[in-house]
Amino acid sequence: MRILRGLKGRTLACGCVAGAYETYGGEIVWILDERGPACENSGHEDGQPLEDTPDETPISDPHL
Secondary structure: OOEEEEEEEEEOOOOOEEEEEEEOOOOEEEEEEEOOOOOOOOOOOOOOEOOOOOOOOOOOOOOO
C-alpha cells in the first residue's frame, strides 16, 4: 500500500494517535501513528493499519 496523502488525525480513547490516509488506489485507511504509553491493546503497533475506523463513521469524502 502506497500512501498519497494524510487527511486527518485523531487521538483514540486508549491514548494512541491514528491518522486517516488516502492511498494512490483511492482507498482511505487508518494507520496507527503512535502508540499511547498506557495503551493496553496488544494489536496497536506503530505504522500498522487499524481494522476499524476510530470514530466508527465511514469516510465518504477523502478531503475531510
